[in-house]
Amino acid sequence: MSGLSPVSDGAYDVELRAVTKRFGHLKAVDAVSLKVRKGEFLSLLGPSGCGKTTSLRLVAGFEQPDEGEILIGGTDAVGTPPYRRDVNTVFQQYALFPHMSVLDNVSYGLKQRKVGKSERYARAREALELVRMTGREAQKPTTLSGGQQQRIALARALVMRPRVLLLDEPLGALDLKLRKEMQIELKRIQEQVGITFIYVTHDQGEALSMSDRVAVMANGVIEQIDEPRVIYDRPLTPFVADFIGDMNFLTGEVVEAADGGFAIDAGAGIVVRGRGQAAKGTRMRVGIRPERMVAVAGPPAGTANSAGAEVVTKMYLGDQIQIVAELPGIGSIVVREQRASADPALDSIHPGDRIALSWDESSPLLLGETAPASTAGQQEEQS
Ligand SMILES: Nc1ncnc2c1ncn2[C@@H]1O[C@H](COP(=O)(O)OP(=O)(O)O)[C@@H](O)[C@H]1O
Ligand SMILES: [Mg+2]
Structure with missing residues (x-):
């Protein structure tokens, strides 16, 4: 010893x-x-x-x-x-x-x-x-x-x-x-x-x-x-969030906050609803794992936690299918699904095709406040 x-x-x-x-x-x-x-x-x-x-x-x-x-x-x-x-x-x-x-x-x-x-x-x-x-x-x-x-x-x-x-x-x-x-x-x-x-x-x-x-x-x-x-x-x-696994990031203003839930306006008509404490009016970053997203061929539902996107690439990873898609005005998003449970119509989509993404309310992760989008700076507190 x-x-x-x-x-x-x-x-x-x-x-x-x-x-x-x-x-x-x-x-x-x-x-x-x-x-x-x-x-x-x-x-x-x-x-x-x-x-x-x-x-x-x-x-x-x-x-x-x-x-x-x-x-x-x-x-x-x-x-x-x-x-x-x-x-x-x-x-x-x-x-x-x-x-x-x-x-x-x-x-x-x-x-x-x-x-x-x-x-x-x-x-x-x-x-x-x-x-x-x-x-x-x-x-x-x-x-x-x-x-x-x-x-x-x-x-x-x-x-x-x-x-x-x-x-x-x-x-x-x-x-x-x-x-x-x-x-x-x-x-x-x-x-x-x-x-x-x-x-x-x-x-x-x-x-x-x-x-x-x-x-x-x-x-x-x-x-x-x-x-x-x-x-x-x-x-x-x-x-x-970024270093461990893959993560899709969305940012926007908290437009609703109540009962341990929030809604964030991520821009381009996308509203992210999730669970967690967020203060109304702040700008927050949320993350959604690729495997927590679902893609289907066709147009989006237009409800919260859904978005229309354009296919950039599609790959087969053995038992999984991975799609990289572009959210107009936001950036690229990765979706990864088990092939056994994925929409069969995804097999015939190609780059440039429109797909609808959606996710469950339990999926978005609150990742903290971000700087305001504009350079207007912080509002002065008046008393
Ligand atoms: N002996 C050393 N002299 C000068 N810089 C060093 C020395 N050892 C490590 N560093 C620096 O310290 C930082 C941390 O290094 P290190 O602990 O080896 O990182 P990691 O193991 O996570 O790759 C790095 O920027 C590295 O260049
Ligand atoms: Mg080392």
Whole structure:
């Protein structure tokens, strides 16, 4: 084990308190607060450059925060060097020792910690079994596939039995099929060992499918942290709405607000009715997922939550049909439907044809106020 002094067994394995890390003028991590629960699979998800790796390196101890506190197992970790922290990191580049056998690679960290040979080999074999690599002990890493090498790298980290495992895009170098397999494997392993995982990825599918919670990052801040289902169904900011899945955006003035519902005049005769708190007279942005829209051939009904559009492209995505259509005066809209339940007449539509879009009142998501369309500025309050 790590040789750390005993720690208080709080509910959180890792805690960041208003942590800021600067590189020159850039705030790579900007006052981030985060509590990672014991045994949790938490993903840091966001586009390249948003501060995921830096956040992980701060927890690992490879970077020091300029401001804020980092607690590991309830104990202040700032100032503790990486090798004394009860965490281990798995990178995309597995960095296995090419001249050493798989067994020696996996037991290397234990050797460094002066664990006796029979115990370290026994523990290394156990770790290899966990990642389903039993039988490869004597092989050199270079004789293994990329996916197998990544399993060895994982075993090498797990054998140390860290409190927390940090994984930085560990599947990034693998092809899609292997990546999907390894996602399932990682989830199984994490559930089996019960170690807290902090998993960095820019792949939303990966984050959403594996994690207990996802922290969506942008520009050094956490925009939203929640269960995958909530992140997808109820994104709190336009960035999260846009980054996670596909989203159609409509904007307009709230013309009605009552009883937990609203109506927004989105322009071009389109009225969006939905549920949620919106103040009458404000300009709000709403999002509607492509799979929450229905398209039928022909003219629109002319009621709320419907719109006429012109087909731009039509694609078949296996069991789904996807149509990109133009809403006159607004922009393009994506609709995605299961072919089994879609209007059969869509099969014979072409670019330029008119279709009618509609959606249920439960579909529009309120995504916050937007600036007024005109440059008239804000009205002065008179008293
Ligand atoms: N050692 C460094 N020196 C200067 N800038 C850095 C350094 N490490 C990261 N950055 C910058 O900090 C920002 C966040 O980087 P990083 O945490 O690696 O993002 P991510 O892992 O989300 O892609 C980026 O703008 C990156 O260029
Ligand atoms: Mg990174």
